[in-house]
Amino acid sequence: MKIPESSARADTDLNTLLDFLSEYCRRLLASGVHTSRVIRNSVRIAASQDTELNVLVTLRCLILTLRAEGHCDVATRVVTVTPMPISFELNSELSALSWQAIDDRLSFDEIRSRYLDIISRPRLPHRLVTTLLSLANGAFCYLFHGDILAIVIVILATAVGFSTKSWLAAHKVNVFFVVAISAFVASLTASLSILADCTWQTALATSPLFLVPGVPLITCVIDAVEGHVLTAVSRLVNAILIVLCIAVGLAVTLLMVTDGLPVES
Numbered sequence: 001m002k003i004p005e006s007s008a009r010a011d012t013d014l015n016t017l018l019d020f021l022s023e024y025c026r027r028l029l030a031s032g033v034h035t036s037r038v039i040r041n042s043v044r045i046a047a048s049q050d051t052e053l054n055v056l057v058t059l060r061c062l063i064l065t066l067r068a069e070g071h072c073d074v075a076t077r078v079v080t081v082t083p084m085p086i087s088f089e090l091n092s093e094l095s096a097l098s099w100q101a102i103d104d105r106l107s108f109d110e111i112r113s114r115y116l117d118i119i120s121r122p123r124l125p126h127r128l129v130t131t132l133l134s135l136a137n138g139a140f141c142y143l144f145h146g147d148i149l150a151i152v153i154v155i156l157a158t159a160v161g162f163s164t165k166s167w168l169a170a171h172k173v174n175v176f177f178v179v180a181i182s183a184f185v186a187s188l189t190a191s192l193s194i195l196a197d198c199t200w201q202t203a204l205a206t207s208p209l210f211l212v213p214g215v216p217l218i219t220c221v222i223d224a225v226e227g228h229v230l231t232a233v234s235r236l237v238n239a240i241l242i243v244l245c246i247a248v249g250l251a252v253t254l255l256m257v258t259d260g261l262p263v264e265s
Helices: 005-012 014-030 035-048 088-103 108-120 126-143 148-170 175-195 200-206 214-225 229-257
Strands: 051-057 061-068 074-080
Touching (some): 014 108, 035 051, 175 200, 214 229
């Protein structure tokens, strides 16, 4: 039986294609994408190259098996997933690439070229992200009836806490220590509100809210609904540990600065 040219080409580059798909899946999962989306996008790219891909996803590991159509040869990869900053822009662009691959029948070289272009694009400047995040956390303080001075202090505390978080993450500190220390630094900075005539309780309570793991909590629900229970439980446990670390950081600040202060009724 004559093997189709496209399948022969896919078989020749099977390991190269699988290496690319492993990196593609790893980046998607590490950036906060739910499990079904990782599988659908990668299978779509594999199909554009006349191959069949099977993916087993866990929170810290990926197992991929690739087979060319019309061939019995199989290639397998086991990939460790390392945490990356969550980026909805990156996730959207990588998902769009999978559709372009199947709709436009892109060659593997073209897919890889577009992928490298996407991941190499400059992201939002750190100062801009810090500013926007600080303003957003200040808005939380306002929603919880904080006064103007408390809002300003929360904005400052968020900027300090997020900068601490970024610095620690850049130095490869364990993520749970990063969260606990960042929550402590942010809430300690917000404790300046105790010296001012403002709603200091609200300022202290809202200062570490920028650390709340909203994306893992949402994706764990999506994974559970779609049947990826193992990954869902892993995400949920991870999110709960992060929340506990936030509580520890805030509790240390409260023990340090509020001992002996009168509690308002």
